[in-house]
Amino acid sequence: MEKDKLQKEIRRLAQEKEAIILAHNYQPPEIQDVADLTGDSLELSLKASRTPAKVVVFCGVRFMAETAAIVCPEKRIVFPRLEAGCEMADMITPEDVLGLKERYPQAPVVTYVNSYVEIKAVSDICCTSANSVNVVKALEAQEVIMVPDKNLARYTQRFFPDKKIYYHDGFCPFHEVLTVEDLQQARKQHPEAVLMVHPECRPEVIDQAEVVRSTSGMLKYARESSAREFIVGTEIGLLYPLKKQNPHKEFYPASSQMLCKAMKMISLEDLYKALETLEPVVEVPEDIRQRAYQAVARMLEIPRN
Ligand code: 13P
Numbered sequence: 310m311e312k313d314k315l316q317k318e319i320r321r322l323a324q325e326k327e328a329i330i331l332a333h334n335y336q337p338p339e340i341q342d343v344a345d346l347t348g349d350s351l352e353l354s355l356k357a358s359r360t361p362a363k364v365v366v367f368c369g370v371r372f373m374a375e376t377a378a379i380v381c382p383e384k385r386i387v388f389p390r391l392e393a394g395c396e397m398a399d400m401i402t403p404e405d406v407l408g409l410k411e412r413y414p415q416a417p418v419v420t421y422v423n424s425y426v427e428i429k430a431v432s433d434i435c436c437t438s439a440n441s442v443n444v445v446k447a448l449e450a451q452e453v454i455m456v457p458d459k460n461l462a463r464y465t466q467r468f469f470p471d472k473k474i475y476y477h478d479g480f481c482p483f484h485e486v487l488t489v490e491d492l493q494q495a496r497k498q499h500p501e502a503v504l505m506v507h508p509e510c511r512p513e514v515i516d517q518a519e520v521v522r523s524t525s526g527m528l529k530y531a532r533e534s535s536a537r538e539f540i541v542g543t544e545i546g547l548l549y550p551l552k553k554q555n556p557h558k559e560f561y562p563a564s565s566q567m568l569c570k571a572m573k574m575i576s577l578e579d580l581y582k583a584l585e586t587l588e589p590v591v592e593v594p595e596d597i598r599q600r601a602y603q604a605v606a607r608m609l610e611i612p613r614n
């Protein structure tokens with residue numbers, strides 16, 4: 310089937326099945342275009358928890374679909390490609406978290422949503438790249454454990470000179486790849502451009518940036534800024550919604566290496582098939598879900614700014 314026809318059929322099926330399609334900002338353009346809602350991890354978990362739809366078709370990676378299953382056990386969370394994982398989420402086990410808790414028993418565990426349900430289940434509260442600072446601020450504790458991303462932990466630490474954040478050694482390979490040399494090169498080519506980077510980048514890269522935000526934070530900044538040109542230090546999928554929302558502005562990738570394969574796995578054909586069959590469904594064991602729910606729900610209660 311041709312792309313346009315497939316997209317129309319997907320919309321027809323979504324209506325017929327009373328399903329809502331959520332897509333992350335890194336998804337391929339043709340998937341973002343056909344979704345009901347797009348967003349960053351925090352927006353997508355809020356949207357999943359608030360939609361009256363009984364069926365949510367999630368286009369992103371598995372931890373995002375799992376988060377929807379954690380907050381909406383009564384909904385059917387269809388996830389077209391169960392094998393779309395996250396390399397950062399694979400870098401930590403529940404035993405790693407328990408080891409950190411044993412070492413720092415006084416410190417609550419703040420878990421980045423980019424982790425699987427078993428990790429959330431042994432955590433006190435979750436965070437995303439959009440709210441890690443607000444989450445740590447809301448905790449009375451002076452010492453905090455953050456997992457699995459060392460870069461998000463070190464970025465968050467900058468806002469709390471009086472608190473100590475212990476962290477696990479995980480990272481996103483597609484953000485870690487961005488170097489100061491890449492930025493120097495990009496700045497040379499685009500001297501007027503504003504540099505925006507994701508908090509998953511290395512500390513020395515963050516030091517160079519004018520703007521450090523989640524994916525939706527970068528979209529908001531670019532819409533509201535009077536600047537005309539931007540160098541974008543995150544997964545290159547974000548270039549599509551940036552340009553779509555700001556056709557008269559220019560966006561340049563900070564590095565062409567920032568490409569997350571898992572984020573590109575779902576095709577229109579996969580989405581069509583998933584809507585037709587309402588399969589595959591992301592499954593979360595109920596006892597683990599209940600424990601993970603506490604951590605996600607606590608995060609969702611924290612006000613946004
Ligand atoms: P955001 O929550 O900023 O969209 O990031 C998700 C992600 O996977 C970053 O690598």
Ligand code: SF4
Nearest residue numbers: 370395396397481569
């Ligand atoms: Fe995971 Fe990195 Fe891909 Fe985000 S970009 S889903 S953190 S591997």
